[in-house]
Amino acid sequence: MEDIEDLLVGSGGAPPGFRLPLNAVGVNPRKKNKAKPSKISPLNDPLKIPGTQTIYVKTFGFSDTLTTCQSDSEYMAGQLSSFGYAISDNPEEGDLWLINTCTVKNPSQSAMNTLITKGKSAKKPLVVAGCVPQGSRDLKELEGVSIVGVQQIDRVVEVVEETLKGHEVRLLNRKTLPALDLPKVRKNKFVEILPINVGCLGACTYCKTKHARGHLGSYTVDSLVERVKTVIADGVKEIWLSSEDTGAYGRDIGVNLPILLNAIVAELPPDGSTMLRIGMTNPPFILEHLKEIAAVLRHPCVYSFLHVPVQSGSDSVLTAMNREYTVSEFRTVVDTLTELVPGMQIATDIICGFPGETDEDFAQTVNLIKEYKLPQVHISQFYPRPGTPAARMKKVPSTIVKNRSRELTSVFEAFTPYNGMEGRVERIWITEIATDGIHLVGHTKGYVQVLIIAPESILGTSAMVKITSVGRWSVFGEVIETLTLVNVKMAPENVNTQEKPLPCSNRYESCACSKEPEPCSCGPDFCGGQIRLEEYAVSKNDSLMENRVGKNPIHWLIRKRRNHELEKVENDIDSGIKNKQDWTPGGWGIVDRALLVGIFVSFLMIVAVIMHLEFRTLPSK
Structure with a gap:
């Protein structure tokens, strides 16, 4: 079939998210066998309102091309979702299958071909997008399916709706890039x-x-x-x-x-x-x-x-x-x-x-x-x-x-790229759940994958972790602090070619993922001192402390002690010294307890003296 292009002369296509009328999109109605009229499908039922169906979205890709294909899929899913369509990763739930493809390697295209064959066998309306139809539009596997080119993803709603009506649509050529502000459903x-x-x-x-x-x-x-x-x-x-x-x-x-x-x-x-x-x-x-x-x-x-x-x-x-x-x-x-x-x-x-x-x-x-x-x-x-x-x-x-x-x-x-990281304290950014469903996945500044066991509530946050063990593909860590509130102090290093200091630049260096098993010269400044942490609001207890009266001496001592311990860990790591025992926030020694008791006793004495003076000054009856 010939490529079908926009028929709106000089329009350059519809604005993002705008549905063109039927006569503005080239369509090719599929031929039906008149000898054997088929039963009316729910998808051809005129009472089936467009935008109420479920779309199964599948993305194929390899290495870094997968990110590009995934971005395209997210934009297409976003537009479909904004028009009411439900998005699913379960093919059985899909009223229509949207397959986004990569053409880098044979296995990726072979998997696409297999999925298209399954879809045709299941009588599913199919829309194929991405590099494969754009670069190989005459593939036999693409016969009878609608296709969307890499620069036509902003027209996916139109293509899906026409395909659900039984039409075959092809949109491949365009001279302008799709807008970046299209609706998006992120994986x-x-x-x-x-x-x-x-x-x-x-x-x-x-x-x-x-x-x-x-x-x-x-x-x-x-x-x-x-x-x-x-x-x-x-x-x-x-x-x-x-x-x-x-x-x-x-x-x-x-x-x-x-x-x-x-x-x-x-x-x-x-x-x-x-x-x-x-x-x-x-x-x-x-x-x-x-x-x-x-x-x-x-x-x-x-x-x-x-x-x-x-x-x-x-x-x-x-x-x-x-x-x-x-x-x-x-x-x-x-x-x-x-x-x-x-x-x-x-x-x-x-x-x-x-x-x-x-x-x-x-x-x-x-x-x-x-x-x-x-690595x-x-x-x-x-x-x-x-x-x-x-x-x-x-x-x-x-x-x-x-x-x-x-x-x-x-x-x-045979390489062991993460040897030497065990025992280090690193800052990580936590963004996903591991495939085992148990661990959360975070990354160091050097993008080393760190697996931790922690509640899902810390997804999307940053944390200080201690590396407890290393594997071939990732390392395992134990959360020390969850950084829900961070204040930063910037040092004057210029990293801009215009000699203008960037917002969070400084003079400290990172050794987050050094391949050499040497002591790391960085610590809870978050690996490399890229950010000087002035305040850790890390737990409900800490948050409550910060909100209470700042002049309370007990609360002052707690905050002072925590800052002292944090500075001690930083200094130990900076000098390459490994602690003989694990540091745990809020640990109290004998001296600490004695100081706390002394402050408490002093506080009671002051209260007693005040009360005594009050009683002495009361007028006698």
């Missing part, structure tokens, strides 16, 4: 996935995403900053910048990534309650901005974490991939950021068995991974994507590809 209410641009400037020979998302198209700095302000007001605690290549941001509109990052960071709450995570960044476009990006990554409101794909440790393979950088340049990125950002954590990607990869090429990749021992490495086998130059190259035998993938995975899994 995690504490996390905002913020797309900063669509498409990229690269031309990797194996990549199908470029076919789907096209050339670079960046949102303006002002529009992104406004979105940041909005989501912070909504209670979001983490903002993830999403893009096919974050480093390329703004090159089409005359700005760059550091300009955007500094503008966003200036809007983050100075108490560190909302954190920023920078998305996947290819080496070529950040080489010229390494110092500026390092300064932002040091900022206390920004995770000291970056995903920098290398794909191969061999320059010859990188050339065949058309990656536009060398292994040496990748090393420069990693070495510079590691040197300038204490506690810096870097993740990378590797493709095993790219066409033409020799044993020597693969050995160079293994050596690179062994040298850096990065996160996404390892995948090469998958030829139809229509890409790499699909026409001579392939490495599949058995060799699989063996190389297993070998590299074995090398990577």
Whole structure:
């Protein structure tokens, strides 16, 4: 079927959330078999009011592309929800299935194909969105289903309604980016996935995403900053910048990534309650901005974490991939950021068995991974994507590809990146429940995953934790303090290229996730002293104390004692000394109790003296 485009001449489509009339959307009514008239389905029942159905939403993606696809799904779910549709993650409940797809890897597309087949067998109306229909619109699996392109997600309500009526709709082409202020239903209410641009400037020979998302198209700095302000007001605690290549941001509109990052960071709450995570960044476009990006990554409101794909440790393979950088340049990125950002954590990607990869090429990749021992490495086998130059190259035998993938995975899994963290006190940001349903998940400033056992009421908050044990993929912690109220004092470090101090910048450094088993030189200033905590309102008892009369000597002693213990822990950690016994807030020794008793006795004596004087001054009858 031909692509169906907007029929409103010069309108550029409907405003966000506005339903175009039927004659303004190209539709193709499905042909019905006149010989065997079918029974009226509830979905074709004219009494079935649009907006009362349930939509099953499923998102497919891989690695960082999943965040982009997830953001699109959240925007589409938000618009549907705003028009009354119920959103479900249970396919059995769905009156219509909305499938959002990624075209990076074969397994993702294969899973999509399987789900489409199931939907057709179950007689479910189907809408397929995302990269697959945009980049491969003539796929056999897409016959008979409605499709929405990556830049048409603001039209999803129209497409769903026409599909429920039995029409097949295709909306694929558009010259403008969808608005950022569309309604949104977040999968995690504490996390905002913020797309900063669509498409990229690269031309990797194996990549199908470029076919789907096209050339670079960046949102303006002002529009992104406004979105940041909005989501912070909504209670979001983490903002993830999403893009096919974050480093390329703004090159089409005359700005760059550091300009955007500094503008966003200036809007983050100075108490560190909302954190920023920078998305996947290819080496070529950040080489010229390494110092500026390092300064932002040091900022206390920004995770000291970056995903920098290398794909191969061999320059010859990188050339065949058309990656536009060398292994040496990748090393420069990693070495510079590691040197300038204490506690810096870097993740990378590797493709095993790219066409033409020799044993020597693969050995160079293994050596690179062994040298850096990065905590996160996404390892995948090469998958030829139809229509890409790499699909026409001579392939490495599949058995060799699989063996190389297993070998590299074995090398990577032998690393112990979190050794040395046990016993440290870290600040974490808690945003989700672990898949085991028991632990909550938080992250350190270096984005190390910390699992804790705590009530769900602390989701969306920050806490001080003591690391009790370490695993291969995460660490386990014990909550010391829940930071529900934090006052900050800023030191005068400039991390802005305009030499303007950022809201919560200071001179202290972080070692939240140091790979070396050395004593951490940071403490409850929250790993690296990024924020000086002046006040901990951490429990109901503490809150009650703060609200009582400040002149009460007993309450004064309690607060004084707690501050003394906190300073002692900070000093011990700063000097690399491990406490001989665990510190617990509010612990009282013999001296403390004696002081408390003395104050109490003194208080009674003062009351007795006052009462005695009162009785003496009473007039006699």
